Amino acid sequence: xxxxxxxxxxxxxxxxxxxxxxxxxxxxxxxxxxxxxxxxxxxxxxxxxxxxxxxxxxxxxxxxxxxxxxxxxxxxxxxxxxxxxxxxxxxxxxxxxxxxxxxxxxxxxxxxxxxxxxxxxxxxxxxxxxxxxxxxxxxxxxxxxxxxxxxxxxxxxxxxxxxxxxxxxxxxxxxxxxxxxxxxxxxxxxxxxxxxxxxxxxxxxxxxxxxxxxxxxxxxxxxxxxxxxxxxxxxxxxxxxxxxxxxxxxxxxxxxxxxxxxxxxxxxxxxxxxxxxxxxxxxxxxxxxxxxxxxxxxxxxxxxxxxxxxxxxxxxxxxxxxxxxxxxxxxxxxxxxxxxxxxxxxxxxxxxxxxxxxxxxxxxxxxxxxxxxxxxxxxxxxxxxxxxxxxxxxxxxxxxxxxxxxx
Numbered sequence: 001x002x003x004x005x006x007x008x009x010x011x012x013x014x015x016x017x018x019x020x021x022x023x024x025x026x027x028x029x030x031x032x033x034x035x036x037x038x039x040x041x042x043x044x045x046x047x048x049x050x051x052x053x054x055x056x057x058x059x060x061x062x063x064x065x066x067x068x069x070x071x072x073x074x075x076x077x078x079x080x081x082x083x084x085x086x087x088x089x090x091x092x093x094x095x096x097x098x099x100x101x102x103x104x105x106x107x108x109x110x111x112x113x114x115x116x117x118x119x120x121x122x123x124x125x126x127x128x129x130x131x132x133x134x135x136x137x138x139x140x141x142x143x144x145x146x147x148x149x150x151x152x153x154x155x156x157x158x159x160x161x162x163x164x165x166x167x168x169x170x171x172x173x174x175x176x177x178x179x180x181x182x183x184x185x186x187x188x189x190x191x192x193x194x195x196x197x198x199x200x201x202x203x204x205x206x207x208x209x210x211x212x213x214x215x216x217x218x219x220x221x222x223x224x225x226x227x228x229x230x231x232x233x234x235x236x237x238x239x240x241x242x243x244x245x246x247x248x249x250x251x252x253x254x255x256x257x258x259x260x261x262x263x264x265x266x267x268x269x270x271x272x273x274x275x276x277x278x279x280x281x282x283x284x285x286x287x288x289x290x291x292x293x294x295x296x297x298x299x300x301x302x303x304x305x306x307x308x309x310x311x312x313x314x315x316x317x318x319x320x321x322x323x324x325x326x327x328x329x330x331x332x333x334x335x336x337x338x339x340x341x342x343x344x345x346x347x348x349x350x351x352x353x354x355x356x357x358x359x360x361x362x363x364x365x366x367x368x369x370x371x372x373x374x375x376x377x378x379x380x381x382x383x384x385x386x387x388x389x390x391x392x393x394x395x396x397x398x399x400x401x402x403x404x405x406x407x
Contacts, residue, residue, distance in 0.1 A: 003027055004186075007089065008098035009076070009111060011044040013168055014128045014140070014202070015100035016065035017175035022096075022182075023068030024336070024351055026359045030092075030375060031066070032085075033368060035075040035396045042396065043073065043368040054340050057368045064348045067338045068362030072376075073369035073396035080394045082110030084376070089119040091379040096182055100128040103199075104136035113197040124185045125197040128174045132201035140202045142168040149206035154213060156228045163228070170206045176352075177205050237282035238289045241319065242297040249302050251293075252315040255279070261312045267296055336360045369396040 008019045009032040016031070023029045033043035041048050043057065050060030072088075075081045088094065097116055099106075106112040106127070113125040127133075130140030146152050146164055156163030181198040188196065207214070212234075213226045225234055231250070233239035238259075239252045253259050256278055263272035271292040275281040282289050297305060302318055309316040318324075325331065326347065334350035341364060351358055372395050376386050389395045 004095040005092055006030065006096045006098060007092075007094045008032065009109075010098060010100055012046055012100065012171070013065055013142070014171040014174040015098055015178065016044075016046075017172055018126075018128070018178035018182075019069065019098060020065050020067070021175070021179045021352070023362060024358050024360070025355070026357065029069040030088075030371070031069050031071045031366075032076070033071060033073050035073050035393055043071075047368065054342070054364075055367065058365055063338070063346065063365055066365040067336075067348070068359065069366060070371040070375065071366040071369065072372045074372075075394050076109040076111065078394050079110075080389070080392070082115075084379070084389070084394070085110060086116070086119040088375065088379045089116060089123065092375070094120060094123065096124045096126065098126045098128075098178065100140070102137055102139065103127065103129050103133040117195055121195060122189065122193065123195045124182055124189065125195070126178045126182055126185075126200070127198070128178060128200045128202065130201070131203045132199050140174075142171040142202075145170045145202045145206055149203055150210060150213070151206060154226075154228055157230045158228060160228070160230075170202050173205050173209065174200050174202045232286075232290070235279075235283075237279060237286050238293055240290055240293075242294055244297055244302040244305060245300060247302045248319045249297065249305050249309075250317045250319055251309070252317075254315065258314060262314050265308050265312055265314075267300070267308075268293065271296070334360075336362065338362050338364050340364055367398060369398050372397045 004022070004025075004027040006019055006022050006027055006029045008015060008029065010016050010019060011033070019029045019031070031044075036042040041057075044062065044066075046059075046062045046065075047057040048059055049062065053060055053063060074084060076085065089097065097111070099111055101109065101111065107115070110116075113123075116125060117123045128140065129135075130138040130145065143164055146155075146169065147162070149170065151169065152162035152164060155165055177200045178198065181200065185196045185198060188194075216225055231241040233252070236252070236254050239254065241248050241250045251262075253262055259276070259279075259282070263269055271289065276285055276289060306316060306318060320328070326335070331350055334354070336348045336351060337360065338346045338348065340346060346364075351360065372390075373383075373386055376389075376395065377383075381389075386395070386397065390397050
């Protein structure tokens with residue numbers, strides 16, 4: 001696979017996650033961060049979120065999405081920054097430009113597709129925003145989009161309040177849509193030789209996942225079918241989480257044959273009756289069915305129940321915490337890794353899909369402005385020109401003390 005060069009004006013999570021997937025392919029990813037503004041901490045705000053890992057601008061929340069990348073600090077509010085951006089795209093032969101900036105700022109920052117393709121007519125351009133370019137000034141934050149898209153309404157206890165998911169689902173969904181869109185654009189480019197632009201609306205991407213709820217409205221559904229229902233499944237009864245003597249176990253019964261096998265287990269025979277023989281009948285006795293199973297499961301350990309469910313081929317899962325997930329046999333050998341500057345091994349999430357050519361050991365995230373001088377040199381600027389731009393605030397470079405070498 002050809003090694004591509006990706007230039008990305010990115011911060012927070014949605015676009016950094018997308019470009020992380022490109023870094024895992026072995027592509028060169030250069031992230032653009034803003035030059036310092038007043039007393040604000042410079043660069044991506046996520047640099048300063050979480051516990052301190054190695055220094056003042058690489059905290060824990062910033063690490064995993066930004067491994068394997070280079071970074072340059074530029075002022076894209078300055079026309080000289082616009083010129084530099086075009087020069088970098090041209091001289092470094094940038095294949096893909098990404099951003100997760102308000103669409104209303106594209107032209108003023110000089111990052112709109114029409115402007116950037118003048119430096120490379122074959123450029124693939126991808127942007128993430130809250131609701132797409134038709135809503136240019138709406139900021140995109142995952143929790144707000146979870147509320148807007150109905151995700152919160154669908155999450156939580158039936159008798160409780162709307163709830164956020166445990167991970168930033170919409171940020172990650174939007175990032176995956178950029179990844180997929182760029183891969184499709186590259187395939188089309190191989191046939192046409194042309195560039196293209198991709199606009200990912202976080203709202204629309206999220207709503208595309210409402211496949212089990214939104215269409216039900218036109219089928220005259222009851223409101224209970226399109227609201228939160230705790231850990232149960234709205235359609236397949238008695239799929240739910242059940243208490244055990246030492247925790248919980250999730251049981252996923254998806255058809256009547258599985259129900260038959262479930263009720264053939266000695267301890268659960270008592271929950272069977274003629275009315276519950278079909279899923280429709282179990283729906284009619286939904287709450288009683290749950291209560292009967294809970295009364296039994298609570299008397300046994302999670303391990304004991306899991307052993308019997310395995311023997312009966314009943315779909316189930318122990319409800320793991322994140323420490324337990326990390327050591328699952330199916331995942332432990334697939335975790336991606338990086339090393340801190342002092343050599344400490346850091347384990348991160350696995351790749352979404354195994355690839356023989358993938359890069360699963362990635363360099364530690366760059367310090368703010370770490371590669372500014374190097375990248376501008378590649379673009380043909382000499383040291384004096386770079387120093388001048390730095391003195392004018394058009395770019396930010398690391399000092400000799402920060403790099404431990406000549407700046």
